[in-house]
Amino acid sequence: MAKILILANNDVGLYKFRKELIEELVKDNEVHVSLPNGDFIPKLKELGCKFIETPISRRGTNPITDLKLLINYRRIIKDIKPDQVLTYTIKPNVYGGLASRMSDVPCIANITGLGTAVENGGILQKVTLFLYKLSLKKAKCVFFQNKENEEFIIKKKIISGTHRLIPGSGVNVDYYSLLDYPSDETINFLFIARVMKEKGIDQYLEAADYIKVKYPNTVFHILGYCEDAYEDKLKEMQGKKIIEYHGMQTDVRGFQKISHCTIHPTYYPEGMSNVLLESASCGRPIITTNRSGCREIVDDGVNGYVIEQQNSTDLINKIEKFLELDYESKKQLGLAGRKKVENEFDREFVVKAYLDEISK
Incomplete structure (x- = not known):
């Protein structure tokens, strides 16, 4: 051998x-x-x-x-x-x-x-x-x-x-299988990454703070190991019910089931974002930055939205654009992502x- x-x-x-x-x-x-x-x-x-x-x-x-x-x-x-x-x-x-x-x-x-x-x-x-x-x-x-x-x-x-x-x-398209799209009485957003500056956590938290007041039926979830610099901030925002922090998760598929959209505002130099590939494979729309390793997975307006990196205002605008879609349109974004993953990734x-x- x-x-x-x-x-x-x-x-x-x-x-x-x-x-x-x-x-x-x-x-x-x-x-x-x-x-x-x-x-x-x-x-x-x-x-x-x-x-x-x-x-x-x-x-x-x-x-x-x-x-x-x-x-x-x-x-x-x-x-x-x-x-x-x-x-x-x-x-x-x-x-x-x-x-x-x-x-x-x-x-x-x-x-x-x-x-x-x-x-x-x-x-x-x-x-x-x-x-x-x-x-x-x-x-x-x-x-x-x-x-x-x-x-x-x-x-x-x-x-x-x-x-x-x-x-x-x-991405293993069988393991990250296409999931039923959840009802939209409450809209759940997912941030899945190490909680660090370069992953865009500041932009995500700013957007959550703004959107939660205007759209009370939204929930902003965070999954991932938290660096020391953000521990107090996450505790404070969770106490105010602006976010829900779940810590490091070995299997995110349970959260994908309840999710309506994955937000990945990273500006970290990645090869290709596995978070986005897995989310799209599960049939979830994605909002992410216009940089290599992310933009390849999103056809803007087809399976999600592309935003400028380190731009909280642009992120908020795209979240609002997503929230204004009817249920079927949100679902179609997710299905388009699944098809793209099957064909290309x-x-x-x-x-x-x-x-x-x-x-x-």
């Missing part, structure tokens, strides 16, 4: 967004996964993966810590002797790609978003792009999740080999792309 080594930065994302690919890979290959320990590791083992615990400082910029990660990856590759390495997210792409290149092992990288270091420019961008160039120059294939990231990397001459555009991580498209490249 061939050996495949997968390098990633967390267990939740690997299981939720790569499960179907892993199920295919373990049929004919010995699959090793290298990532930090977590609650989903037993599930990955159940799929047939061999687990290698590998600490990663996901957002840290300490060069000593990153050098240790590179050394760790080189040791893992030397021990396992994989025939193929698959990498996801920034640090595994950079240091896993570099370790693969140094070890002369074929590598397939997935750009799941370029991150704030590249987005914000400056010296950190130059360092990050230099590291990308070192690690990805000899990659057998680089997958991009949106056109903007692909064009940027090619323009900067970071890669020289095969590259392909895939529809993000795709089915996870099977992603699995096939990987199997094609691995077979080469």
